[in-house]
Amino acid sequence: MTFIVVCVITFGLAVFALTRRRLLWGVLGVGAHSLALAGVYLYLAAPDVALTEAAVGFALVTFVYLLALRRTGRLVVAATESPPLLYTENDGIAGLEWELLKRFGRWLHRDVEVLWVPRSEIPRLLLSGEAELAVGGFIPGEEDHRLQFTKPHVPTRMVRLESPGHEGPVLAVRGDRAADHLPRGGHAVDGAEELEDALQAGTAGGAVVDALRLWIWRLRGVGTSMDVHSVEEDLGYCMAVAPENEELYESLEAFLYELAAEGELERLVQRFLG
Amino acid sequence: MRWAAAVAVLAMMGLLVLATVGLFPRGPIPEWEAPTLAYGARNAVAAIVLGSRLWDTLMEVLVYAMAMLGVRMGMRTLPELSSSRPQVAETPLLLKAADILIGVVLVFSLYLAASGHLGPGGGFPAGAILGSGLLLLALAKGADRLAEELYEPTLEGLEYGAVAVLIALGAATLLLGVRGQIPLVAANLFIGLEVAIGAWVVLHRFVSHRGEI
Amino acid sequence: MEGLTAALMAIALAGLGLWTLIRRRNAIWKLLGLNVASGGSILFLVGVAHRPEARPPILGMGPGPAADPLPQALVLTAIVIHFATLALSLVYVIFLTERRHTQDVPRLERPRRRK
Numbered sequence: 001m002t003f004i005v006v007c008v009i010t011f012g013l014a015v016f017a018l019t020r021r022r023l024l025w026g027v028l029g030v031g032a033h034s035l036a037l038a039g040v041y042l043y044l045a046a047p048d049v050a051l052t053e054a055a056v057g058f059a060l061v062t063f064v065y066l067l068a069l070r071r072t073g074r075l076v077v078a079a080t081e082s083p084p085l086l087y088t089e090n091d092g093i094a095g096l097e098w099e100l101l102k103r104f105g106r107w108l109h110r111d112v113e114v115l116w117v118p119r120s121e122i123p124r125l126l127l128s129g130e131a132e133l134a135v136g137g138f139i140p141g142e143e144d145h146r147l148q149f150t151k152p153h154v155p156t157r158m159v160r161l162e163s164p165g166h167e168g169p170v171l172a173v174r175g176d177r178a179a180d181h182l183p184r185g186g187h188a189v190d191g192a193e194e195l196e197d198a199l200q201a202g203t204a205g206g207a208v209v210d211a212l213r214l215w216i217w218r219l220r221g222v223g224t225s226m227d228v229h230s231v232e233e234d235l236g237y238c239m240a241v242a243p244e245n246e247e248l249y250e251s252l253e254a255f256l257y258e259l260a261a262e263g264e265l266e267r268l269v270q271r272f273l274g
Numbered sequence: 275m276r277w278a279a280a281v282a283v284l285a286m287m288g289l290l291v292l293a294t295v296g297l298f299p300r301g302p303i304p305e306w307e308a309p310t311l312a313y314g315a316r317n318a319v320a321a322i323v324l325g326s327r328l329w330d331t332l333m334e335v336l337v338y339a340m341a342m343l344g345v346r347m348g349m350r351t352l353p354e355l356s357s358s359r360p361q362v363a364e365t366p367l368l369l370k371a372a373d374i375l376i377g378v379v380l381v382f383s384l385y386l387a388a389s390g391h392l393g394p395g396g397g398f399p400a401g402a403i404l405g406s407g408l409l410l411l412a413l414a415k416g417a418d419r420l421a422e423e424l425y426e427p428t429l430e431g432l433e434y435g436a437v438a439v440l441i442a443l444g445a446a447t448l449l450l451g452v453r454g455q456i457p458l459v460a461a462n463l464f465i466g467l468e469v470a471i472g473a474w475v476v477l478h479r480f481v482s483h484r485g486e487i
Numbered sequence: 488m489e490g491l492t493a494a495l496m497a498i499a500l501a502g503l504g505l506w507t508l509i510r511r512r513n514a515i516w517k518l519l520g521l522n523v524a525s526g527g528s529i530l531f532l533v534g535v536a537h538r539p540e541a542r543p544p545i546l547g548m549g550p551g552p553a554a555d556p557l558p559q560a561l562v563l564t565a566i567v568i569h570f571a572t573l574a575l576s577l578v579y580v581i582f583l584t585e586r587r588h589t590q591d592v593p594r595l596e597r598p599r600r601r602k
Contacts, residue, residue, distance in 0.1 A: 003489050007496050014500055014523050018507045023515055030519050037526055044493055045541045045554040046533050047394035048319045051386070052563055053529075055402035056570045060473055061522065063409060064570075067480040068515065068577040279509045287502040291495065294531075298491045300538055303555045307546060318544035318556035323563060334564040341571035348578040352585060393545060398567050469567060476574045483581070 003043045010036040023069055031062035075110040075132060077101060078117050078125045082137030082192070083216050084272050085154070085237065088116075096272035097135045097237075100153070104255050118190050120175030123147060126242040133248070134240040139210060141177030144240060148249050150256055152236020154269060156211045161199075161226040168205030171195050178208040181231050199223050210235070212273075314454040315391035323396065324461050325447070331461075332444045335468060339437050342472040349479040372414035379407030387466040388459055397462040401469025408474045417481040429471050436468040493534030500527030514580050514590045518573065525569055532558040 013036055017029025034057030041050035079097075081087050086095040093114060105112035115131060123143050125131040139156070140149050158178060160170070170186035172178040173195060179188045186206075189195055192213060198204035199222055207223070208231060217223045241249040259265045310318045313325035323331050383404040390396030412420045443461050446452045504524025508517050536558035542549050544556035584590055 004492065007492060011496055011499060014503055018503060018516075018520060018523065023513065026516065026519050030522055033523065034526065037530065040493065040530065041533055044489065044533050044537045045543045046536065046559045047543050047545075048317070048396060048399070049529075049533055049559050049562055049566070051394055051399040052396075052402065052566050053526075055399045055406065056566050057526070059406040059409065060402060060476075060570055061573060064476060064480065064574055064577055065515070065519075067477075068581055276510070279506070283502050283505050283509070286505070287498050290498045290501070294491070294494045294498065297494070297535060298488075300490060300535070300555075303538065303553065306544060306553065306556060310546060316546040318546075318553070319560045319563065322556055322560035327560060330561075331564060334568055337568055338571045341568075341575045344575050345578050348575070348582065352582065394543065396563070398563060402567070402570075472571070480577075 003040075006036065006039050006043060010040055024066075027062060027065040027069065030065075031058055034058045034061065075105055075108060075112050076115065076130065077112060077133045077135060078115050078122050078131035079134070080119045080122070080136035080138075080192075081116065082213070085212065086136045096154070096268055097239075099268055099272075100239075100256075100259070101133075101135065103259070104252065107255050108251060118175070119173050120188075120190070122175065122240065126240060129242060132242055132245055133252070137210060137212060137237055138240055139177045139235050139237060140240065141175065142180050143175055146243055148241045148243060148245075150239045150241070150249075150252055152238040153256060153260075153265060154212075154237045154273070156235050156237055157230060158208065158210055158232040158235060159214055160206060160208045160229045160231045161214070161223050162206035162229065163204075163226050168203055170206040170208060171198055171204045172208040176210075177232075177235070178210065181208050196220075196222055210237075212237075312453065313458070315458055317391050317393060317396075320391040320396050320458065320462075324391070324458050325453075328444050328447055331465075332441060335437055335440055335465060338472055339433065339468065342433070342475050345476050345479055349483055352483055368414045372410050376407055376411055379403060379410070383407065383466065383470070384463075387462045390462040391455065391458040397465025398469060400462070400466035402473065404466065404470035405473025405477070408470065409477055412477060412481065417478060421478050421482070424474070429474070433468055433471040433475075436464040436471075440464050440468070488539070490534045490537035490539075493537065494531050497527045497529075497531035497534055500524065500530065503527075512591050512593060514583070514592050514595075515577075517592065518576060518580070522569075522573070529562045529565060532562050 010033060013029060013033040017026050017033055020026045020029060035054060038050045038054035038058070041047075041053060079086055084095055086093065086097040086101075088094075101112050101114075115125070117125060119136075120143075122131075122134045122138070123146070126134055126147055134147075139158075140147070158181060160181070160183075162170070170183055171189050171194075172182050172186065173192055174188035174190055182188065186208075189198070192209075195204070195207050195209070196217065199207060199217075206226065209217075214223070214228070239252060241252060256265070306318050309326070310316065310321040313321040315321040315325070383400040386395035386403065387397050387400035390400070408420070440461060443457055443464075447457055501524045504520045504522070504527060507520025508524065511517055511520065536555040538552050538554055540551055541554040542551050544553040544559070580590065583595065
């Protein structure tokens, strides 16, 4: 009678193990199933086989699978907050570029770790090797000439907002390509939030930003009364890779190429940018 | 496509069931006690594995060594992990437990190997258990430190030396008709040594490439 | 009748493992299915070796008929060989993961685009 129970347990464990979604549960389930199978062998009067199955199938096989499943490391990404491409939401991160990063991390078998930094820090971090990749509404500017860039995944352009009365300086985010287009008398600020606050408070006479930032501001009702002048066309948001990291650059290019070829990139852009 | 696969699997299972019910009830087994004693053992499985089916065991040992060689060579082409990654923190509980248990595991595996011809056990589970014991030690101390302490060329020499000794013993048993308890115990011990070293090689190569768990 | 139950369960396990081998896309799931199926085949042999009310085939382990030692001896080495071949195939899977960045077998089987 107990034999039937042990048999049912063994078969149930096998079914449980092979119907999981996560591979980790499948491996652990097969390990437990091996142990139960060793018990069945004991009932069938085969102690040698039971010992060998328990020692090999339970300990060694499970460990070898776990080692094969392990991710080999972290991918450190330096990012600037730039909704709707990449932003923090409640406890997590969301956005188009976050989707791309997640998939890329899975592709590389590495965990993605995001460092939130101001835009001006990005070249320094990439060159020093503290980060391997940079994203977040990234348009390459003067400061970034030593880095490697991927082909842009979302096209954009640069615009300049000017309040009709022209009072106050024109601002831009430091380190961004927008800062290269500052007119005389304009200066740079550290982050896009400062820019937004200055515009709302009225201390700034204008701003040079990219098209998506303008769209977000319009949605929030900031800068609606200002004139918009186009400064530069044919730009695109891309990702930056540290200079000596050939391998990562090629992997990233291959990943983006395949994503575009499958039409997945189109779908993601539709989903996030509408 | 899915239904075709399901039908195929069910058909295969049905055929196997049809074949199986014809096998049962099983007839009596032939006389096994006298041949077992003639090989110098009391465990019939050990007498078969190391006696009348010694060819199979020798070839198995050879296949195992070849598979381990394949793992070594295959992992050599892949990049190793840079050592700047932080290691897994060593907890005192694991260190203490490993210190106490490694002795027990070693003695138990030696006991299993040496008494394989008298009771359940034998070289194969003994080697696997010793491999798991080395795995425990690697989890506690860190696989890199353990790999430095277990000098790799010595281990390779031991593994291939064990295979060579086993082939010599096999030749002695098959060609010269050497029987008795001592060849059985020696064969079991060397099989255990070879399986354990092979398991450690796989473990070490995988960890040095993929990182510790 | 324990032998018959074990043999039937072994066939069920083999079918389950084969189904996983066919249906799952990931290479490691396929290996897991193969693992379970081979466990099933080993169980089949051990079940066939069993006799009613049998004891292990070791001298001095009590009265009564003994189980058949021959299939048990056959599967003993098979289990260890299975581990060795599993390690080797996982090396291959790791290799593929590093080079082709995917473990999805249908995608791996597609001919590579020449860029």
